[in-house]
Amino acid sequence: MKKLKLIQCGVGGFGRGWALQHTSTSPDFEVAAIVDISQAALDDVGGAIGVDAARHFTSLEAALEAVEADAVLTVTPPAVHVKHARLAFARGLHFMTEKPIAGTLADALEMLALSRSAGRQLVVSQQYRYRPAMVTLRNRLRAGAIGELGHGHIDFYIPADFTGTFRETMEYPLLLDMAVHHVDLIRSVTGRNITRVMAQSFRPAWSWYRHDPGLKMLLDLEGGVTFSYSGDWSARGRVTSWNGSWRLQGPEGSLHAENDVVSLETCQRWSKEPTRQEFANDTTARDPQGETLHRFAEAIRTGVPAETSGADNLHSLSTLIAAIESIRTGAPVMVADVIARAAAVPAEAGVG
Numbered sequence: 001m002k003k004l005k006l007i008q009c010g011v012g013g014f015g016r017g018w019a020l021q022h023t024s025t026s027p028d029f030e031v032a033a034i035v036d037i038s039q040a041a042l043d044d045v046g047g048a049i050g051v052d053a054a055r056h057f058t059s060l061e062a063a064l065e066a067v068e069a070d071a072v073l074t075v076t077p078p079a080v081h082v083k084h085a086r087l088a089f090a091r092g093l094h095f096m097t098e099k100p101i102a103g104t105l106a107d108a109l110e111m112l113a114l115s116r117s118a119g120r121q122l123v124v125s126q127q128y129r130y131r132p133a134m135v136t137l138r139n140r141l142r143a144g145a146i147g148e149l150g151h152g153h154i155d156f157y158i159p160a161d162f163t164g165t166f167r168e169t170m171e172y173p174l175l176l177d178m179a180v181h182h183v184d185l186i187r188s189v190t191g192r193n194i195t196r197v198m199a200q201s202f203r204p205a206w207s208w209y210r211h212d213p214g215l216k217m218l219l220d221l222e223g224g225v226t227f228s229y230s231g232d233w234s235a236r237g238r239v240t241s242w243n244g245s246w247r248l249q250g251p252e253g254s255l256h257a258e259n260d261v262v263s264l265e266t267c268q269r270w271s272k273e274p275t276r277q278e279f280a281n282d283t284t285a286r287d288p289q290g291e292t293l294h295r296f297a298e299a300i301r302t303g304v305p306a307e308t309s310g311a312d313n314l315h316s317l318s319t320l321i322a323a324i325e326s327i328r329t330g331a332p333v334m335v336a337d338v339i340a341r342a343a344a345v346p347a348e349a350g351v352g
């Protein structure tokens with residue numbers, strides 16, 4: 001099958017791995033050009049993947065003038081995503097972005113509108129959906145291992161040090177940069193959207209982040225399921241996996257994902273010795289990022305939106321925006337109200 005031509009924006013940071021391990025080795029795409037505001041990043045990655053200097057650009061505008069392409073991938077800071085989406089859709093190209101889809105809900109809605117009017121695919125690389133433990137948890141829950149889900153919880157504790165990147169100074173770093181994976185996973189694993197959010201964030205005294213790396217959330221899911229979330233990106237001591245530690249509770253027992261091992265525990269009422277069963281992890285055909293990239297190609301070829309399309313992702317981003325509103329007001333926030341308010345605000349002049 002003919003490879004699709006891809007422009008990759010952002011080849012420093014996480015984009016370096018995208019280029020070396022995914023876009024340059026993809027059976028679906030060939031790298032038509034690389035874009036980064038850092039010449040050093042262009043030189044480094046261009047040399048490593050064999051994209052010559054004539055196809056290195058310091059802006060997406062310049063790349064689009066110079067090379068033919070079918071699609072754009074952006075692995076840049078969240079505030080940049082909307083700018084790259086505007087340029088890609090204006091040229092009739094398909095667009096995949098790293099998470100979070102955008103820095104604001106208004107930007108995400110604009111990206112969605114532009115993809116629809118251009119008739120092109122908008123995909124968000126929510127690759128955690130394809131991590132083996134999360135695929136397994138989803139499959140076991142959907143297969144009825146604990147009966148109908150009643151409630152759930154995630155703990156996330158990793159003392160991550162991102163000094164020197166945008167996370168060091170951004171507001172709500174855990175919520176916006178990391179918990180977006182967990183919120184998206186809650187939706188993917190349970191098959192339910194989040195309807196209402198109550199959230200608090202905090203900055204522990206020892207934290208090296210400028211803003212709050214600590215977060216507590218109480219979430220209502222469709223169908224009356226309650227979910228809680230507790231995390232700190234500056235917590236030294238016992239760590240969880242990047243997926244977090246999960247407990248899903250149903251009438252028949254509890255499903256767990258801890259250190260990426262999925263298990264089922266069942267017992268009679270008050271039994272002190274539950275029966276524990278560990279599952280071998282299920283996998284997707286490719287590693288998680290390779291899977292999102294392949295699904296992007298499939299969406300382009302078939303015209304059928306990917307599982308992690310922009311439209312789907314609106315539910316994940318709007319949950320984060322609802323959480324910020326709840327943190328600021330101290331009150332619970334309905335996710336549907338957040339989407340309705342953002343959609344009612346007219347687009348900026350010159351946009352769309």
Ligand SMILES: NC(=O)c1ccc[n+]([C@@H]2O[C@H](COP(=O)([O-])OP(=O)(O)OC[C@H]3O[C@@H](n4cnc5c(N)ncnc54)[C@H](O)[C@@H]3O)[C@@H](O)[C@H]2O)c1
Pocket residue numbers: 009010011012013014015035036037038041058059060075076077078080098099100125127165166177
């Ligand atoms: N899915 C995951 O597991 C995961 C992990 C890490 C990062 N990410 C996401 O990837 C994106 C990038 O994060 P990062 O950690 O690589 O950030 P980073 O700051 O380390 O790197 C960003 C790169 O983009 C370049 N850049 C900045 N503005 C640009 C512009 N206007 N045009 C072209 N290049 C530009 C920078 O020079 C740099 O090379 C973010 O959206 C982040 O949330 C996802």
